[in-house]
Amino acid sequence: MTLRESAIMIDMKLQVHRYSSVDEFLATTGELLAAREAEHNLMLGICSTIRADPERFAEDPPTFATVTDAAGRVIAASLRTPPFNQVLSWTDEPQAVDALVDALGDAPLPGMLGPKEPAARFAQRWTDVTGQTTRVEVAERIFRLERVIHPLRPAPGTWRRGEAQDRELLLRWWLDFLAEAMPEQAPPPDPGAYVDRWIASDHQWIYLWEVGGEVVSLVGAGAETPNGVRIGPVYTPPEHRNRGYASALTATASQDQLDRGRSFLFLFTDLANPTSNKIYRAIGYEPVCDVDMYRFGAGPVALDP
Numbered sequence: 001m002t003l004r005e006s007a008i009m010i011d012m013k014l015q016v017h018r019y020s021s022v023d024e025f026l027a028t029t030g031e032l033l034a035a036r037e038a039e040h041n042l043m044l045g046i047c048s049t050i051r052a053d054p055e056r057f058a059e060d061p062p063t064f065a066t067v068t069d070a071a072g073r074v075i076a077a078s079l080r081t082p083p084f085n086q087v088l089s090w091t092d093e094p095q096a097v098d099a100l101v102d103a104l105g106d107a108p109l110p111g112m113l114g115p116k117e118p119a120a121r122f123a124q125r126w127t128d129v130t131g132q133t134t135r136v137e138v139a140e141r142i143f144r145l146e147r148v149i150h151p152l153r154p155a156p157g158t159w160r161r162g163e164a165q166d167r168e169l170l171l172r173w174w175l176d177f178l179a180e181a182m183p184e185q186a187p188p189p190d191p192g193a194y195v196d197r198w199i200a201s202d203h204q205w206i207y208l209w210e211v212g213g214e215v216v217s218l219v220g221a222g223a224e225t226p227n228g229v230r231i232g233p234v235y236t237p238p239e240h241r242n243r244g245y246a247s248a249l250t251a252t253a254s255q256d257q258l259d260r261g262r263s264f265l266f267l268f269t270d271l272a273n274p275t276s277n278k279i280y281r282a283i284g285y286e287p288v289c290d291v292d293m294y295r296f297g298a299g300p301v302a303l304d305p
Helices: 022-035 041-052 094-104 116-130 165-180 193-198 245-259 273-284
Strands: 008-012 014-019 063-068 074-080 086-088 109-113 136-146 157-163 203-212 213-220 227-233 264-270 286-296
Touching: 008 213, 014 022, 014 094, 022 063, 022 074, 041 074, 041 086, 041 116, 041 227, 063 094, 063 286, 086 116, 094 116, 109 116, 116 136, 116 227, 116 286, 136 165, 136 273, 157 245, 165 193, 165 203, 165 213, 165 227, 203 245, 227 245, 245 264, 245 273
Parallel strands: 086 109, 227 264
Antiparallel strands: 008 014, 014 063, 063 074, 074 086, 109 286, 136 264, 136 286, 157 203, 203 213, 213 227
């Protein structure tokens, strides 16, 4: 056992290991996460963000954990970048989820996100251990794309990359997107700094759709995985909706990312929004699995980066 890792014995069969290094965590969980890259795109994307911009997380360092069985096989993993939610991997071992919760039970978690069944187990165990209430805040679905189906009738306009000159528009639309998509959630700390990093990053992309010189839609891409990247956010202000701009731009952004050598792309959808789910499927995105974001206690859950 090193200073970077501590192990907690759970009924002499499972071990919970904690790490402070993203590289150690990835070295340990590589096989587990790679086996279901789409399901784990958020976790892998957060790890790539930490590696690309470690100073961003220096003030409140990320925490990582794994659960191993009696044979030493990693059967579950979890991470958190405070003050954001705990993120849980896929696992078919309910006891592994219990072990994680038991190890994290003294942490002041605002909420968690994970594949539907493991997340439900985590939430129930959290209530049993801490006495806090839990509820599903957002029910989501992960989609994956390997080939773009371009709209038969493309919307008028052209796309371009977002630049520093777009900062005020990007900040306003980012906050509008969060307020609309997750109205009960706390905005991320210092959204202006978030947008500044977004513009300056070599690992994130901003796509804008213009009609007659006016920007009418936004699509982001980032949070790289070993073979892919996540698309999002996707936002069109109300006055420009129902004209095909988001479909055209999402298809364009997706094609651009595939042309950069990605094997596939991912995105999250809100199951309460059937329109967006239909649009993404028309472009070529296929459903992979459902994930739930839980809120713990009465406080607002901070949004993940």
